[in-house]
Amino acid sequence: MAAASIVGPKEGEGPLADSFDKIVQDTYHGEKTWEKAESKLLTESVETVIKKAGLTPQDIDYLLAGDLLNQIISANYAARQLTIPFVGLYGACSTMYEGIALAAMMVDGGYAEKVVVAVSSHHDTAERQYRYPTELGAQRPMTSQWTVTGAGAMLIGKEGSGPKITHATIGKIVDQGIKDANDMGSAMAPAAADTILTHLMDTGRTPEDYDLIVTGDLATVGKALVEKLAQQQNTDLSNNYTDCGILIFDPSQDVHAGGSGCACSAVVTCGYLIEEMMAGKFKRILGVGTGALHSPLSCQQGESIPGIGHAVAFEMQ
Amino acid sequence: MAAASIVGPKEGEGPLADSFDKIVQDTYHGEKTWEKAESKLLTESVETVIKKAGLTPQDIDYLLAGDLLNQIISANYAARQLTIPFVGLYGACSTMYEGIALAAMMVDGGYAEKVVVAVSSHHDTAERQYRYPTELGAQRPMTSQWTVTGAGAMLIGKEGSGPKITHATIGKIVDQGIKDANDMGSAMAPAAADTILTHLMDTGRTPEDYDLIVTGDLATVGKALVEKLAQQQNTDLSNNYTDCGILIFDPSQDVHAGGSGCACSAVVTCGYLIEEMMAGKFKRILGVGTGALHSPLSCQQGESIPGIGHAVAFEMQ
Numbered sequence: 001m002a003a004a005s006i007v008g009p010k011e012g013e014g015p016l017a018d019s020f021d022k023i024v025q026d027t028y029h030g031e032k033t034w035e036k037a038e039s040k041l042l043t044e045s046v047e048t049v050i051k052k053a054g055l056t057p058q059d060i061d062y063l064l065a066g067d068l069l070n071q072i073i074s075a076n077y078a079a080r081q082l083t084i085p086f087v088g089l090y091g092a093c094s095t096m097y098e099g100i101a102l103a104a105m106m107v108d109g110g111y112a113e114k115v116v117v118a119v120s121s122h123h124d125t126a127e128r129q130y131r132y133p134t135e136l137g138a139q140r141p142m143t144s145q146w147t148v149t150g151a152g153a154m155l156i157g158k159e160g161s162g163p164k165i166t167h168a169t170i171g172k173i174v175d176q177g178i179k180d181a182n183d184m185g186s187a188m189a190p191a192a193a194d195t196i197l198t199h200l201m202d203t204g205r206t207p208e209d210y211d212l213i214v215t216g217d218l219a220t221v222g223k224a225l226v227e228k229l230a231q232q233q234n235t236d237l238s239n240n241y242t243d244c245g246i247l248i249f250d251p252s253q254d255v256h257a258g259g260s261g262c263a264c265s266a267v268v269t270c271g272y273l274i275e276e277m278m279a280g281k282f283k284r285i286l287g288v289g290t291g292a293l294h295s296p297l298s299c300q301q302g303e304s305i306p307g308i309g310h311a312v313a314f315e316m317q
Numbered sequence: 318m319a320a321a322s323i324v325g326p327k328e329g330e331g332p333l334a335d336s337f338d339k340i341v342q343d344t345y346h347g348e349k350t351w352e353k354a355e356s357k358l359l360t361e362s363v364e365t366v367i368k369k370a371g372l373t374p375q376d377i378d379y380l381l382a383g384d385l386l387n388q389i390i391s392a393n394y395a396a397r398q399l400t401i402p403f404v405g406l407y408g409a410c411s412t413m414y415e416g417i418a419l420a421a422m423m424v425d426g427g428y429a430e431k432v433v434v435a436v437s438s439h440h441d442t443a444e445r446q447y448r449y450p451t452e453l454g455a456q457r458p459m460t461s462q463w464t465v466t467g468a469g470a471m472l473i474g475k476e477g478s479g480p481k482i483t484h485a486t487i488g489k490i491v492d493q494g495i496k497d498a499n500d501m502g503s504a505m506a507p508a509a510a511d512t513i514l515t516h517l518m519d520t521g522r523t524p525e526d527y528d529l530i531v532t533g534d535l536a537t538v539g540k541a542l543v544e545k546l547a548q549q550q551n552t553d554l555s556n557n558y559t560d561c562g563i564l565i566f567d568p569s570q571d572v573h574a575g576g577s578g579c580a581c582s583a584v585v586t587c588g589y590l591i592e593e594m595m596a597g598k599f600k601r602i603l604g605v606g607t608g609a610l611h612s613p614l615s616c617q618q619g620e621s622i623p624g625i626g627h628a629v630a631f632e633m634q
Contacts, residue, residue: 036618062487066407068388069612069614070387070612070613070614071387071407071409071610071611071612071615072610073611073612073614073615076490076610077620079489079610079623080492084489085487085488086487086488086625087415087419087487088407088408088409088415088610089405089406090383090389090405090406091404091405092405098405102404105426105428106426108426109423109425109426109427109428170379170403170404171402172396172400172403173393173396173397173403175397293388293390293393293397293405294390294393295386295387295388295390296387297386297390298388298390298394301350301353303390306396308403308405
């Protein structure tokens with residue numbers, strides 16, 4: 001029924017700037033902490049998507065939301081303010097697509113008329129929670145990605161003029177033993193490839209049935225690995241496959257492998273992809289939200305980083 | 318279709334000991350860390366519920382799971398091992414009921430044949446993440462609760478001889494400004510009362526339509542507050558209302574206000590409540606999973622503790 005996206009200053013300097021509803025110029029966004037700023041971005045993305053559909057929060061049956069922070073506080077405090085019945089999700093950076101799949105089932109099954117799915121991430125909250133204090137200025141290896149600051153929201157209902165959600169493939173966890181928290185692309189790529197291949201097998205489709213196959217935040221390192229893994233299963237993704245983490249930044253922006261974070265796939269989907277579908281450029285897209293399901297503590301305890309990918313097919317009729 | 322519960326040694330000394338499938342005698346459960354032990358409990362609860370139904374993991378369409386740890390690592394690492402398509406949830410201690418509501422929609426809507434919902438918590442992992450290092454031995458005020466060590470799993474499908482899930486009321490976040498992380502009962506009670514009253518209004522039912530109304534982990538402090546808040550809305554819960562956090566421990570076990578944690582409502586529901594329904598003691602139960610949606614960081618940044626409650630009606634036909 002509608003989609004909305006809000007991003008931070010760096011994302012607003014990227015190639016997709018025109019597709020976002022709002023670009024904020026300060027990563028604090030008028031708040032005292034980055035965490036409060038992130039929650040505000042999420043709240044505003046939900047308010048924006050509801051407003052774009054000409055509705056009010058009271059018209060929404062459920063809010064499905066999540067983020068990367070411990071105990072998904074960005075989503076919780078946004079949901080507190082919005083007072084919509086709330087389902088909290090955690091799928092790391094795959095959360096937007098996990099939520100879209102669930103929301104489509106809730107609406108199509110007749111349990112809701114209108115559901116909003118929303119997620120957020122913030123470079124500075126993620127960096128200090130997952131890696132190093134931001135003040136430290138630690139050098140980032142070339143495999144590292146830049147967490148997108150922003151929030152995306154999608155309003156899913158039985159009516160509306162946007163693309164239809166025709167299929168969803170919920171992913172299984174795949175873990176190839178990667179332990180480097182600065183190489184998320186490699187950790188998530190096997191799960192993304194598994195979900196894409198499962199989706200194609202389940203539906204009897206081929207990559208050519210889609211105008212675009214787009215993963216969430218594998219960036220250059222992970223995208224290359226997905227293509228290689230698919231090729232090993234005799235599936236050629238080289239013609240119509242890209243990644244939101246590559247689309248959102250220009251290489252000149254010094255983001256190394258590309259973008260990441262819950263908001264990466266969310267703002268690219270709710271901004272650029274939906275916009276181009278509405279404009280007729282793409283008729284059928286397979287989006288695959290990708291997530292790395294570790295924690296700093298699990299890494300400290302010697303665990304590897306498991307990945308997951310959830311696929312959703314969007315189709316203009 | 319089936320339910321399973323595994324608990325730690327303290328819970329195994331409580332009044333519901335006979336209703337659990339397994340009682341482990343060591344909180345490390347053969348692992349090197351409490352976090353790994355918690356994940357193992359969750360894995361075993363899922364394996365047990367699948368086995369009780371005479372099935373294998375390959376028969377399960379989706380696993381919906383969550384826990385209290387940062388980035389829900391207990392659930393993620395359990396899902397990695399089980400290789401069932403996985404939907405990660407975070408609703409703090411309300412997660413079991415959030416998951417049951419979603420799973421019932423997925424099955425009833427025709428998107429899945431069999432879904433497992435599972436959650437875990439562990440006293441020692443929760444205590445050191447949310448409050449103090451366990452080695453510190455900090456004195457606990459009388460309003461504090463004891464996080465249940467254990468895991469509960471429920472297999473939901475179209476067949477089976479257990480209770481039917483007839484209604485679900487997804488809760489809104491309610492925040493009355495409580496900032497004391499040692500008084501979770503007071504933080505969650507307003508949300509629980511709101512969900513119970515909303516459920517009764519939506520369905521046209523009265524408390525007497527249920528043999529038992531049971532909240533998740535409000536314990537003695539929160540339960541008294543729910544009764545008071547309901548009374549203010551002319552709803553008398555005094556005859557048939559209790560709380561899983563009161564049921565699971567005996568006052569002699571030195572748990573102060575009672576039990577808490579994701580596993581509190583999960584093991585009491587998957588153990589005692591389902592068992593008593595199958596035995597004919599209760600025909601109709603309204604369970605209300607309750608959660609406190611804060612994080613240590615949000616408390617440090619001055620935020621209060623928002624609560625949520627999700628209600629599910631179980632009915633024997």
